[in-house]
Amino acid sequence: MLEIKNLCVQLEEEDKQILKGVNLSLEAGKVHAIMGPNGSGKSTLSYVLSGKGGYEVTEGSAHLEGNDILEMEPEERAAAGLFLAFQYPVEIPGVGNMTFLRTAVNSQRKLRGEPEMSAGEFLKVVRAKAKDLKIDADMLKRPVNVGFSGGEKKRNEILQMAMLEPKMCILDETDSGLDVDAMKLVAQGVNALRDGKRTFLVITHYQRLLDHIKPDVVHIMAAGRIIKSGGPELALEVENNGYADLLEETA
Amino acid sequence: MVMDDVQVKDGVDAQTVDAVKALSGAYKYGWNTEIEMEYAPKGLSEDIVRLISSKNEEPEWMLDWRLAAYRRWLEMKEPDWAMVDYPKIDFQDQYYYARPKSMEEKPKSLDDVDPKLLETYKKLGIPLKEQALLAGVEAPEGERRVAVDAVFDSVSVGTTFQAELMNAGVIFCSISEAIREHPELVRKYLGTVVPVSDNYYATLNCAVFSDGSFVYIPPGVRCPMELSTYFRINAENTGQFERTLIIADKESYVSYLEGCTAPQRDIAQLHAAVVELVLLDDAEIKYSTVQNWYPGDENGKGGIYNFVTKRADCRGDRSKVMWTQVETGSAVTWKYPSCVLRGDDSQGEFYSIAIANNMQQADTGTKMVHLGKNTKSRIVSKGISAGKAQNTYRGLVSMHPKAKNSRNYTQCDSLLIGDKCGAHTVPYIEVKNNSSRVEHEATTSKVDDDQLFYCRSRGMGEEDAVALVVNGFCKEVLQALPMEFAMEAQALVAISLEGSVG
Ligand SMILES: Nc1ncnc2c1ncn2[C@@H]1O[C@H](COP(=O)(O)OP(=O)(O)OP(=O)(O)O)[C@@H](O)[C@H]1O
Ligand SMILES: [Mg+2]
Numbered sequence: 147m148l149e150i151k152n153l154c155v156q157l158e159e160e161d162k163q164i165l166k167g168v169n170l171s172l173e174a175g176k177v178h179a180i181m182g183p184n185g186s187g188k189s190t191l192s193y194v195l196s197g198k199g200g201y202e203v204t205e206g207s208a209h210l211e212g213n214d215i216l217e218m219e220p221e222e223r224a225a226a227g228l229f230l231a232f233q234y235p236v237e238i239p240g241v242g243n244m245t246f247l248r249t250a251v252n253s254q255r256k257l258r259g260e261p262e263m264s265a266g267e268f269l270k271v272v273r274a275k276a277k278d279l280k281i282d283a284d285m286l287k288r289p290v291n292v293g294f295s296g297g298e299k300k301r302n303e304i305l306q307m308a309m310l311e312p313k314m315c316i317l318d319e320t321d322s323g324l325d326v327d328a329m330k331l332v333a334q335g336v337n338a339l340r341d342g343k344r345t346f347l348v349i350t351h352y353q354r355l356l357d358h359i360k361p362d363v364v365h366i367m368a369a370g371r372i373i374k375s376g377g378p379e380l381a382l383e384v385e386n387n388g389y390a391d392l393l394e395e396t397a
Numbered sequence: 398m399v400m401d402d403v404q405v406k407d408g409v410d411a412q413t414v415d416a417v418k419a420l421s422g423a424y425k426y427g428w429n430t431e432i433e434m435e436y437a438p439k440g441l442s443e444d445i446v447r448l449i450s451s452k453n454e455e456p457e458w459m460l461d462w463r464l465a466a467y468r469r470w471l472e473m474k475e476p477d478w479a480m481v482d483y484p485k486i487d488f489q490d491q492y493y494y495a496r497p498k499s500m501e502e503k504p505k506s507l508d509d510v511d512p513k514l515l516e517t518y519k520k521l522g523i524p525l526k527e528q529a530l531l532a533g534v535e536a537p538e539g540e541r542r543v544a545v546d547a548v549f550d551s552v553s554v555g556t557t558f559q560a561e562l563m564n565a566g567v568i569f570c571s572i573s574e575a576i577r578e579h580p581e582l583v584r585k586y587l588g589t590v591v592p593v594s595d596n597y598y599a600t601l602n603c604a605v606f607s608d609g610s611f612v613y614i615p616p617g618v619r620c621p622m623e624l625s626t627y628f629r630i631n632a633e634n635t636g637q638f639e640r641t642l643i644i645a646d647k648e649s650y651v652s653y654l655e656g657c658t659a660p661q662r663d664i665a666q667l668h669a670a671v672v673e674l675v676l677l678d679d680a681e682i683k684y685s686t687v688q689n690w691y692p693g694d695e696n697g698k699g700g701i702y703n704f705v706t707k708r709a710d711c712r713g714d715r716s717k718v719m720w721t722q723v724e725t726g727s728a729v730t731w732k733y734p735s736c737v738l739r740g741d742d743s744q745g746e747f748y749s750i751a752i753a754n755n756m757q758q759a760d761t762g763t764k765m766v767h768l769g770k771n772t773k774s775r776i777v778s779k780g781i782s783a784g785k786a787q788n789t790y791r792g793l794v795s796m797h798p799k800a801k802n803s804r805n806y807t808q809c810d811s812l813l814i815g816d817k818c819g820a821h822t823v824p825y826i827e828v829k830n831n832s833s834r835v836e837h838e839a840t841t842s843k844v845d846d847d848q849l850f851y852c853r854s855r856g857m858g859e860e861d862a863v864a865l866v867v868n869g870f871c872k873e874v875l876q877a878l879p880m881e882f883a884m885e886a887q888a889l890v891a892i893s894l895e896g897s898v899g
Contacts, residue, residue, distance in 0.1 A: 220853035224855055238866060239870065241869035250855035
């Protein structure tokens with residue numbers, strides 16, 4: 147599904163390298179988790195994959211189903227099936243959450259040459275999905291993320307994901323800031339989208355989320371590189387011992 | 398229930414994005430109508446004033462009023478306090494009267510109007526037919542209808558639904574017709590809100606105005622449909638000087654819309670209008686404008702110089718006026734729709750979106766003059782600057798000694814797109830009693846890259862993303878517009894910002 151090869155990224159503004167040769171191969175239908183110390187480059191990886199400005203790819207490649215996504219505009223990547231649940235979802239004052247969602251759904255459909263979703267159908271679908279995530283009508287009406295609590299913002303990201311039905315989902319610390327119940331809801335939301343083909347890259351600091359969303363592979367990222375990959379047990383190891391041993395091992 | 402609400406608003410926004418796509422390409426109304434015209438000789442003089450008056454078959458008193466204004470104007474100086482910069486206007490190098498030849502003989506009904514003119518308005522999305530219409534939408538029978546007065550260069554070419562309105566006692570006609578047919582009303586109110594000597598452009602307008610709209614709503618009448626005037630400048634080197642007078646008698650209500658466009662030309666053109674609103678006890682007027690005059694090209698060549706004086710006089714107790722404006726066009730805009738809150742408990746509201754892109758300059762705002770007790774005013778101004786444009790909000794809130802217990806709330810937000818444009822806020826506040834309160838909030842922000850990226854990462858193109866964010870910024874004002882206008886305005890917001898990113 148997603149093939150990342152020797153991805154090297156630096157900041158456009160200053161000569162600072164953040165990703166130093168990331169290699170990842172995500173097969174369709176699998177859940178991969180990335181853990182790693184603060185500042186190791188996890189969010190940067192997710193931003194570069196989804197096309198945020200300000201970064202320069204100096205080497206390497208990223209292909210989604212064989213297509214070079216680094217050449218595409220962010221909206222084209224989205225239409226191609228890539229989705230990022232932001233670590234810090236952005237507020238858009240004055241724009242209703244519902245309007246935003248519908249514009250997003252229909253923009254993607256247009257880019258793919260598909261017919262738009264009618265207002266009626268959209269409303270039906272969004273109501274059902276919002277209900278699953280315990281997002282009430284009021285939150286759908288309010289401006290995008292404005293005044294949402296931390297947990298509400300994260301649930302809203304998952305709602306967007308559920309509406310857009312992407313092929314490749316990247317979740318950047320969707321669990322942080324969630325209470326125990328909300329975490330379960332979000333995990334259920336994610337699990338409901340697992341259909342054997344959809345692929346997930348879950349960035350997290352905690353084993354808790356991985357209790358609910360069972361990963362197939364766990365990667366450890368440090369200083370802009372994947373320093374170790376393994377099974378679910380790797381996450382437990384980090385949970386118990388921290389990163390010190392792992393960092394030493396690879397130093 | 399709540400969700401159904403959402404659906405309605407949702408529809409509006411979705412339409413924006415579609416409209417943007419459908420209309421991509423710059424100024425949509427830049428074409429001109431090939432039509433035989435009749436001009437008064439170029440330049441300005443007493444003779445021209447007399448000529449305009451005689452073309453309109455005006456009574457003596459009107460001519461005298463014009464001449465007095467003209468003599469006054471000769472002694473006045475062009476104001477220079479606004480934050481706008483444009484080459485000196487040569488008042489002798491333009492035409493003050495231009496009318497289609499076919500209008501020489503006043504058409505008896507809409508059926509007699511020159512097909513070319515009818516075609517022009519149809520193409521503008523304002524078919525002059527007596528059925529539901531506006532913004533290019535011809536709604537099926539039974540839905541909301543809008544009566545239109547169509548002003549083409551110096552003359553009104555037709556007014557729809559006059560007979561039906563007359564049944565309700567509402568007079569809706571061109572001002573030239575009103576001067577002939579309803580002199581008692583015109584004489585009583587003309588120039589009482591904006592005095593002849595008010596300001597340079599208003600005085601000029603008094604001397605040379607050629608047409609415009611007149612509305613009278615009798616006591617206790619709620620106008621059965623929305624009224625609107627559509628101004629089109631077509632002729633070259635011609636100034637348009639229109640005059641609008643609306644009188645809302647006791648306990649009456651009217652919602653009035655104003656639209657304007659002009660062809661794309663290299664030479665700037667002058668538009669100097671005066672709008673007077675009179676409100677008696679318990680009357681209410683909603684006045685909405687979507688101003689989309691040709692803004693000039695991206696290098697600042699051509700465009701309309703828009704110098705407008707608009708004022709509402711809330712003479713009656715408990716009267717209420719609401720100005721809503723979406724200013725997207727014109728090379729230079731100088732415009733301050735104001736409210737004189739004379740009656741006790743009267744209220745004035747001003748909602749404004751002013752967009753300046755490329756080389757456009759806008760200096761706009763409002764004046765709220767509180768004279769009566771317990772008067773209230775509210776100002777919501779959203780200024781958007783892009784390209785190399787300069788956008789100034791200039792507002793006066795004045796609480797007079799007798800305006801006890803009065804309130805004003807002002808919110809003034811500026812949004813910058815790019816780093817070559819400017820936003821300026823110039824509030825003047827005078828409070829001369831100690832029971833009144835004035836609140837002023839102002840913010841300036843930039844269209845945030847993170848917001849744009851967030852939208853794009855969800856599949857929206859860059860321009861759609863800007864349109865969405867900007868429409869969000871303008872939301873409170875867009876909501877103050879009548880539904881049909883809101884859609885058009887949203888689309889306009891998006892179109893005027895085209896090319897402002899990337
Ligand atoms: N635009 C930027 N300007 C300056 N430094 C940046 C920028 N973007 C990323 N960095 C730096 O790059 C490094 C990696 O940041 P990134 O956000 O990817 O880390 P992370 O692994 O997601 O951390 P966390 O676990 O705290 O979320 C950090 O040192 C960060 O300060
Ligand atoms: Mg991060």
